Amino acid sequence: MVITMKTLGSQSAKLVQTLHDERKSIFTIKDAARILQSPKNVVSNMLGKAQQRGIVTRLQRGLYTLVPAELGSETVYAGDPLVVADHLPGERLHYLSHGTALAIHGMTLQPRIVVTVSAVGSPSRTINVQGTEIRIVNIRESQVFGIEKHWVDPGVSVQVSDVERTIIDCLRRPDLCGGYAEADVGTWIVRDRVRTQTLVDYALRLNVGAVIRRLGYLLDSCQIGTEDDRARLTEKLSATYHPLDPSLPADGPHSAKWRLRLNVSREELEAQRGS
Template sequence: MNKESNFHIKTLGPRAAQLLVELNEQRRSTFNVADVASITGLSPSAARNLVHKAQQRGLVTRLKPGLYNLVPFELGRATEHVDSPYIIARELAGTAPYFLSHGTAFELHRMVTQPNFTIYASSTRRVRPQTVGGYDFRFVLITDKQEFGVMKHWIDKQRFVMISDMERTIIDGLRHPAYVGGITEVAKGLWMKRDTLNIRRLMDYAQRLGVGAVIRRLGYLLEHYELADAATLEPLLSQLTASYLRLDPLLPAEGPYLSRWKLQLNVPAEELDSIRFT
């Protein structure tokens, strides 16, 4: 801890000093009232009172009721500070398994050309949509069996969050195109990372998820962009049912039907082809 940090600590009461030292030791920049009570041994009401006083002194920033950020000492007093939104997403998930997903994962994997202003995460715990620290958070509910294809993403040298790997990110985009910006945006990510993606893993994930729309859309796009041959795609074809689904569920049910993949092609092939040149 530097001299400036020591100066701030010495001017605090013993409980507040204990709290700030311990949070810094744990690298916990985002914390809740339960964390405060656990560290200080105070009752929940006393813990809230302690944090309120720290907030008045500019030592912490309130993100939402019960959730706070430490203000780094180097920013000075009376400074509003919001930590990485990815860390906040982790805190909102609580102790439940989670991972950053959909449009957020597309952005972190650099699979998009447009910025995303909503933080998406998947979790086995139901978390309501909310705005925290100026960021909009949306959680997608998954089952325990759907928690796969996950990796660490380091925020800095000490902190990380969980994120879907590239293949799982594509699969989630195919399942919920609305959370990415449409099927064309998913196709862009697929094409941009075509030399990095593991096609076998993509297919394995699609089969593991077991969602017919994902299998159809993945098979069609892999074939359209010539990323897999007919023999490779056979396991996906063998799982199709007789019903037809739209290629992009966000667009009207119009366009030709493709019997091979049981899809209504409501996105023109020319639009998908233009991605090759973007």
Template sequence: MIGQHHAKAKTLGPRAAQLFTELNERHRSTFTVADVEAITGLSAASSRNLVLRIQRNGLITRLKPGLYNLVPFELGWATEHVDSPYLIAQELVGTAPYFLSHGTALELHRMVTQPIFTICVSCTRRVRPQTVGGYDFRFIHIAPEQEFGVTKHWIDKERFVIVSDMERTIIDGLRHQAFAGGITEIAKGLWMKRDVLNVERLADYALRLGVGAVIRRLGFLLEHYGLAAASTLERLHVALTATYQRFDPLLPAEGAHVARWRLQLNVTPEELDAVRLG
């Protein structure tokens, strides 16, 4: 694809041809003005001018100031194209460690029953929410020691992004339900993938993260759905303090208290049981 761009770029001069050749070598379809400077050796102003000329010729699309992606050759005369939002997310975090997470990871692992439109990214760098190429991106700040439980998701044969594995996705959802469609969506994902999820790994991740509310919610769900051995439940149970937490922090503090897991169950048992029927 980029080789065909190279042929068209030759008419724009050697710098444009050099840019597309190097992007091809790096398997990059999304790039920044800083990349153009580094590849061509041009000044910032000259790099911006080069990008503007290439954009006018329909070879690239501007996603936001300073960020662009290539228009695939097979689109013919189209001059607007937005690449995979997952690759855009990778560009937005720069060199900082990151992984696609929460609702986005649920979708990538096919653990949802409804589409999720916000791209969620966990990152060790603080990045503001933004809309790029028509996609909404939300960034969840994590400490470096919280970067675990990740895997590769291949966009195509040459490009991949980092995503939380299924177990980490469940744990993150139990911590930040608002980014994952709510507690019942997490319960659905847990039930849908019950035959392939590693329950011991789920417990390991919850204890490693060390967030009491997550340990409580995971223990309760695993016990409610009969998915864990008694020894696994005990590992989670002994880590609890006397403090009570709401099962769903997005809902009011009402409902019965579950003493075993130090939880206020503010969703109905019927809602949780309905997950099995989905």
């Protein structure tokens, strides 16, 4: 067995110490160049050697994480998946979303397998970072609203959609949260504290017909909201029908009230709530 000696030179020691002082476990080449006051090409070479010694792990081009000293001779460390995902879009506007946000808010009983982050101007793709699958979803800048901080550790936070925006995102892309049923179960779990007026505000602001229809059905299904909430949604309906869950076959009865093809039955939804 080969044991890698994690010896620190003066530059790498300065970098590690400063990053700890700044509470940055994940950092960019730009951060390192600022701390070391050295050109990026010099810093990149130093980080390559630091990675070989197990001091840092490269997450993607230009992005690194410190390997905790308590891991001993381990040389690869991915860090907290939520923090890693929060850093991947760089300076682009972004937030953790869909199924990941459901898990953060305690709105699902399913294990979190994939971490999803919505980002402005970033190509939609799925990447693997040291064994963690992270899905990046491209959105427009006008769609960045309903965001809050989630504290992972003292002094370490990530951007995440709030409860209401999480529901709206899941209604728009049920495939990114496990299906419409997961959005229903999540809403049911938080039904006593969800702000239904805010839900409607968000749906109308997003202005996607399928979302407006699904939200109206969701309010009825979870028995939340007021008649005024429903009326605001009804005003925006057109004659077109959309599937309740676009990832499932387009079968089942039609709902004239919400212009939906009900390809997930009420019985299925109630069964999942009780599971």
